[in-house]
Amino acid sequence: MKVVPSRSSEWVRPVTPQKPASAIIEIESVSQVFQTSARKDHVALSDISLAIDEGAFVSILGPSGCGKSTLLYVVGGFVSPTSGSAKIRGRTIMGPGPDRGPVFQEFALFPWKTVLGNVMYGPRQQGVRTTEAEAQSRALIEMVGLKGYENFYPKELSGGMKQRVALARTLAYHPEVLLMDEPFGALDAHTRTRLQNDLLNIWERDRKTVLFVTHSVDEAVFLSDKVVMMSKSPGRIREVIDIDLPRPRRRSELLLDPRYQKYVVDIERMFDETDPVGSPS
Amino acid sequence: MISPAGLARRAAPVLACIGLLAMWQAASLALKNDSFPTAIEAIRAIPDILGDKESLINILASLRRMAIGFGIAVSVSIPLGLLMGRSRAVAAFFNPLLMVIYPVPKAALMPIIMLWLGVGDVTKTLVIFLGVSLPVIYHSFEGAKAVEEKMLWSGAAMGLSPAQRLVRIVLPAALPEILTGCRTGLVLALITMITSEMIARQSGAGNILFNALDMGQYDTVFAMIIIVGAMGICLDAIFERVRARLVRWSEPQFDMPLSFS
Numbered sequence: 001m002k003v004v005p006s007r008s009s010e011w012v013r014p015v016t017p018q019k020p021a022s023a024i025i026e027i028e029s030v031s032q033v034f035q036t037s038a039r040k041d042h043v044a045l046s047d048i049s050l051a052i053d054e055g056a057f058v059s060i061l062g063p064s065g066c067g068k069s070t071l072l073y074v075v076g077g078f079v080s081p082t083s084g085s086a087k088i089r090g091r092t093i094m095g096p097g098p099d100r101g102p103v104f105q106e107f108a109l110f111p112w113k114t115v116l117g118n119v120m121y122g123p124r125q126q127g128v129r130t131t132e133a134e135a136q137s138r139a140l141i142e143m144v145g146l147k148g149y150e151n152f153y154p155k156e157l158s159g160g161m162k163q164r165v166a167l168a169r170t171l172a173y174h175p176e177v178l179l180m181d182e183p184f185g186a187l188d189a190h191t192r193t194r195l196q197n198d199l200l201n202i203w204e205r206d207r208k209t210v211l212f213v214t215h216s217v218d219e220a221v222f223l224s225d226k227v228v229m230m231s232k233s234p235g236r237i238r239e240v241i242d243i244d245l246p247r248p249r250r251r252s253e254l255l256l257d258p259r260y261q262k263y264v265v266d267i268e269r270m271f272d273e274t275d276p277v278g279s280p281s
Numbered sequence: 282m283i284s285p286a287g288l289a290r291r292a293a294p295v296l297a298c299i300g301l302l303a304m305w306q307a308a309s310l311a312l313k314n315d316s317f318p319t320a321i322e323a324i325r326a327i328p329d330i331l332g333d334k335e336s337l338i339n340i341l342a343s344l345r346r347m348a349i350g351f352g353i354a355v356s357v358s359i360p361l362g363l364l365m366g367r368s369r370a371v372a373a374f375f376n377p378l379l380m381v382i383y384p385v386p387k388a389a390l391m392p393i394i395m396l397w398l399g400v401g402d403v404t405k406t407l408v409i410f411l412g413v414s415l416p417v418i419y420h421s422f423e424g425a426k427a428v429e430e431k432m433l434w435s436g437a438a439m440g441l442s443p444a445q446r447l448v449r450i451v452l453p454a455a456l457p458e459i460l461t462g463c464r465t466g467l468v469l470a471l472i473t474m475i476t477s478e479m480i481a482r483q484s485g486a487g488n489i490l491f492n493a494l495d496m497g498q499y500d501t502v503f504a505m506i507i508i509v510g511a512m513g514i515c516l517d518a519i520f521e522r523v524r525a526r527l528v529r530w531s532e533p534q535f536d537m538p539l540s541f542s
Contacts, residue, residue: 078434096437112453112530122439153530173439279301 023051023179025075028059030084032070032235034255044070045081046234052177055207059220061226061267063275067235069181075211076102077177088177098126101175105182107162109154115141116150119257122173133172140168143202160191167199177209184219196222197251204248215270221245221263222254229267231274238274241267290324295492316499323503336489340508341407343485346402347474350409354466358417359459363451366425379418387411388476400481407475412464412473420462457531460524467520471513486512 032045044067051279052058060068073079075086086093088100096102109118119140123133143151144164154162163183170178184192196219203210214220220227221243229239245260256261302320308317330336365372387408398404428451436450450458478487486509493501525532 076434076438078437096434098438098440100438102431102434102438104435106429106431106433108429108435110432110450110453112456112528123439126437155530155532169435175438254302259350 021090024051024054024089025050025052025211026090027051027071027075028085030071030074030081030086032067032074032079033082043234045074047084047238048235048237049084050228050237050240052209052211054209055193056225057203057212057223058226058228059211059212059214060230061214061217061220061271062230062235063114063232063271064215066274067228068215068230068231070117070235071230072102072179072181072211072213075177076100078102079209098122098173099176100179101170101173101177102179102181103163103166103170103183105155105185107159109162109165111154114151115151115157118154118165119168119172122169125243126173126238137168137172140172142163144168145198151184158191159187159266160195164198165197167202171202175208177211180210180212181215182215185214192219195221199223200249217267218264221260221267222249222251227267229270239270295517303488316497318503322500323507326500326504328509329487330501330508339484339489340486342402343474343478343487344512346406346477346485347409347470348476350406351413351467351470353406354410354413354470355417355463358414358462358466359421359452362418362421362459362462363425363447363455365422365430366455367447367451375418379415382411383415383419387473388480391477391480395481400483404481405477405485408477409470409473412469416465416469417459417462420465421455421459424458424462425451427458428454434505457528460528464517464520467516468513471509471516475509 018149027048027050030048031043034042034044038044048071070079074081075093077093077100093100110121113121113203116134116137119137119163120133123136124130128136138150139275141147142272144167146161146164146168149157149161154165157165163214167183184195187195200223210223212220212223224243227241227243228237230236231238240265243263245254245257245263288499302324305320309317361375365375379468390411391404391408394404394407432454433446433450436446443450474485475487475490479491482488482491486505490505492501492511493499493505
């Protein structure tokens, strides 16, 4: 049996032969090797096992190049692992599907569609009637704070607004799991903070399972139930940390909370041990 | 009320044309060469050509061949270019073929094609087709290659099949680049149209031009050059209108993104 270092974890734990019924995603000894040149292989992920429970907000934290995004792409079905497998509700993931909704750092909006057109795209593809899809999409656009921008093209929006559209577009087709790949990584500090707050508010309404990749320690602590700390070369799980902070979380309260501060300091120290010289990003 | 700057911008093309014609007029008067008529003589010959039923039929026949050649080329080249851009195997197969054909002047193939297909419309349309295809394939290929992987992943997560992704994501995402290729293709269509009629003289605008040249009617020759040039400008202007409408989304309406976070 694989032993993954873990501190008493109810949300994230090593996969045991008796699979816990509540795990929605199970990653079983996934390895991912990229051939960078004829002689040298880059081991992006080495024997990763992880189970994620339904309704959990789990962050994957690690330095650049530790394979954390690759792990997310494996769950998304965008990349097939060199060995091992990922499962959703017990079914092996063979490719992308509407049960897992990605949100990328690059937004990846459809630039030829308006905000409304982008958000409606998923529901329309799923066969939802136009009028119904439009009503749902307008409600989502309002929820992410973009009421009045329905007919704007992505080109006319700021980075923060684009990421709001991307989130609404993904929520629109009701994925069971949100896969967020450094979604706020390209945004300025202020925008980032506002989006973190808004994401938490949205998440606290329906508590969808979220897998959230980030390299920011305080972002991971602020948002998550669990932080999965990865180390690089090869990409391994170093530690799984429960974030035992009350919800709903308010930034102003949390920043003054000694427990929050301790999590951040502890994890930052671990981060430094994992990546002593800092990594080029 | 038009601002002085706006007025200058609108007047600029007209002034450029007047300037060009004035230089032509001056050069022609200075050289005093029989085969180089003045601008005024050439312009005077235009109404005669456009008023002649025979000439108009010729010009319309040219345009018809051009439209057919261009239309077929675009409808074949765009799918091929997109497939090449998204599939390594397809690109590996077609790239060497296209690299060989690209630098060959299409008019140079005409004598051979004429042997096979005669001097009629089919040959000329085929040459136009060849001339238009390559830039359209090339730009569609480049446009499809540049489509962001994550945009396709987003589509895949929504349940789009690979074929649907090609038509509903790669095609619109690559459209600005494809239309750049089509614009080059349109100019090349006009050029190959005239050259094909120069080689296989039977009908068309090129036929009028080169017959006049043979007969020493230099004012008609230059008048035809002006007409062909004007046709090019008009076609390009129409195409640009269509293009701007289709890819409105890719050009910002505002200089700065709205500040909002």
